[in-house]
Amino acid sequence: MDRIDEFRKLAPKIIDSSADFRLKSTSLYERYYGREHGRTDLLERFVYGLPERHRESIRSAELVASPGCNATATILALSPLHRRDLIETAVVEVKAGSSEGGNAASDASHHPERSGAVRSYKPTGHRHVAEMIQELPGPAIHFSATSIEMVRGILATCHVFLKEDVSEKDVWKIYREDYSDEPFIRIVKERSGIYRYPEPKLLAGTNYCDIGFERESGSDRLVVISAIDNLMKGAAGQSVQSFNLMLGIDETTGLEFPGLHPI
Amino acid sequence: MDRIDEFRKLAPKIIDSSADFRLKSTSLYERYYGREHGRTDLLERFVYGLPERHRESIRSAELVASPGCNATATILALSPLHRRDLIETAVVEVKAGSSEGGNAASDASHHPERSGAVRSYKPTGHRHVAEMIQELPGPAIHFSATSIEMVRGILATCHVFLKEDVSEKDVWKIYREDYSDEPFIRIVKERSGIYRYPEPKLLAGTNYCDIGFERESGSDRLVVISAIDNLMKGAAGQSVQSFNLMLGIDETTGLEFPGLHPI
Amino acid sequence: MDRIDEFRKLAPKIIDSSADFRLKSTSLYERYYGREHGRTDLLERFVYGLPERHRESIRSAELVASPGCNATATILALSPLHRRDLIETAVVEVKAGSSEGGNAASDASHHPERSGAVRSYKPTGHRHVAEMIQELPGPAIHFSATSIEMVRGILATCHVFLKEDVSEKDVWKIYREDYSDEPFIRIVKERSGIYRYPEPKLLAGTNYCDIGFERESGSDRLVVISAIDNLMKGAAGQSVQSFNLMLGIDETTGLEFPGLHPI
């Protein structure tokens, strides 16, 4: 934020991977970041860099703000349901790896302490909720994050309480409609085998967001599960995806790595 | 279940660590276990072996059914709120280690596949939900379990939607009232440091259930977090605790191990 | 071995990733595998598929036997010293991941047992020693393998007792001479930072063999350290490398993945 004028002189197009320009609303920013925003004049000019929702705007944008990792996993999981006004409420539980905490060593990241942790990082009040509110306005979204033994990766388990009854078959149809042409979204839902739902370890190094779901019988709950590599689709990979769109080249350029197994 | 008559001839008091006699309701059993119960005549005679709720009954019981691990973590987390009729709905997300899957090797437990997994084990329909319904009747409890990289341990994150506004201070008071005399329940809620909420790795080998919480501002959500060692308070340890009660000896006998740090 | 005639009818060129045809010597095979070899007629016709030692033979070969993973890491580490007759004796200690045990589940690979293991897998008598004896004849090579918490990867720590005094500068020169043109071998030896020696996790998914070393002052010991991904340079990747040579295409085709960091 403080150096944006400097950067704009250097480059005609800018992708900001920080959290500074993701929100359009000054009040939302202040509520979640606890401080005033220094460059409110630019907020409206940044496009939220989630190609699955804003592809055409990104293509022509000069300024793109790349989404937060937890916000990416959550918004991609819920967007098709939100678009159809099916969400009454959602409880989102993210399980995240240690790289989400950044590359600076701290007492909390010291291996003997961080190893094997199942640590309630932000039971409430996580900053990425602001992005969810912006992109998925209307329903209440309750978010918690837990840090687990993993370096890369996010699994978002989204407990969606539906406004109307939707069968699993309908859910299949909804997600296919929205995502079948998306190069980086895959529906993962198998009846047998080990990998029946999205699994972040298989996505390490890739730009994919895998999405699965299961409908609870006898209730209004639909569980939608999404997985990403927080350093790829949740950060640098997604920025490259926007970069490709902004330059008019193939959206998947440089993002072809399919992942490793076993890992 | 099939051998209970044989066992009863051998011992005057029995603690069953299996899932056969935990439920009082035949229909609840059939719904969650998908088969008929072979010994419905004994269901009412078994006491549900959760000392924090049924201590006096356990003391005089001949037959005790030790609770499931996920049920233990969830019921202990929610019981004080349930007793005061404060729960409208709850979404419970358990993160569990590989020992929960038992000691038989399988494709799913093969180390190269299980290692680093963040695996949606039962997004809906987990059998332990039946025990939660029995012990915490009334509010809808929505349960999902995710297997993570860990051998021992459970962290249950319970998103409780409250019937009435309750401050964090009130929550403190409620849990203290119910649990301050409990030998194996500790309230863990720190303002700073690395271990601000319950952390299952610190409980490995112990019989403790650690409970923490955080109230979401501006909503009706209260996040209650509980941690246990699934092989101790969630299995053998809890059976020993019942055993001690049934024999009239100190409830903590053999369960004094305080845990290791770092681990 | 049993189906080789069948396979030869299907393909003009064969790369065998099993251990059946790696050894030229029937007696060496029998000593380390504890059984008779069923197709001794073919032993001499197979080329040992280590391109850094047998590139020209592989190019023109019809039959290639891909080396074992531990043998690859060890032979590549020691080959430049062996070629110059500098090795008096070597003690090789391999640290290996769980994927080395294959993809069949067993009690030993069951996650709660295998997790966190530091398991002396073969203190003596490992079958891959036969390949080391074949490729590095002369000096005694003492080999032990320890399974550690890792899925992919091998670190071989080779304690070489030198026949004559060689300075670290000389060692640099020797390894550069032999390996500077090799597409998949890198010398890793930094004076500072975290990654001063080869580190297998950085090689996951790659075909690299990273090699470093340190000379013990006041003794005749030189420690040579090599790292590979046992499923790539130690298995499938190396087979692809041979395949590329046999087809006369660029040796690195399909093997360009540079690895992930952090991981």
Added chain:
Amino acid sequence: MDRIDEFRKLAPKIIDSSADFRLKSTSLYERYYGREHGRTDLLERFVYGLPERHRESIRSAELVASPGCNATATILALSPLHRRDLIETAVVEVKAGSSEGGNAASDASHHPERSGAVRSYKPTGHRHVAEMIQELPGPAIHFSATSIEMVRGILATCHVFLKEDVSEKDVWKIYREDYSDEPFIRIVKERSGIYRYPEPKLLAGTNYCDIGFERESGSDRLVVISAIDNLMKGAAGQSVQSFNLMLGIDETTGLEFPGLHPI
């Protein structure tokens, strides 16, 4: 070292867990620690706190220096062979957990970097070698340490080149003679099962040193494997053991924890 006079005024008996007073020889200290020793007057007055070698001296000592963790694992593994003058040379390879690096966070201990590491910590020149030279004078001991994915624990794989032929049966006899009465040493050598050799994870929290071995056929190598918890027998536990001896109470007081399984 700098505060020892202060401490001596406070307590009649002192156990020093630091590395300051472990060595008798000033020159050995200077060679391995790279600085002058500030209190050479006290060196001879400290007893090296390894009860299995110096029990009687510890009982009557006022000043005890607790051994280093790697030195403990190595010396206990080799001592019975050394006492009988059977060691020509030994190559010792220690695999160690992250708690060995201390409790201060650093770039190297930052979880995303330290996780999954197989890091050659000290291929040569480790300070604990000085203690091995002092306690096991004569044969050349070549030592390397590798940091692996583990918090607590050490596995020392000792490749001993024997002066004379000794059968496995003889080795059994030698270790039984020296260690059968030791409260914290166990011989672990099984013909089948998963745990055939010492395994550090089973020792977490305990004061045991488990020792196993395997004789290489056709060579003069004997592999001796020892495991300890570096924070217990390798540090605080061993200090408590000395403390018990110095106070004339049962040597095992406070050290009864038998370990956890699975873990």
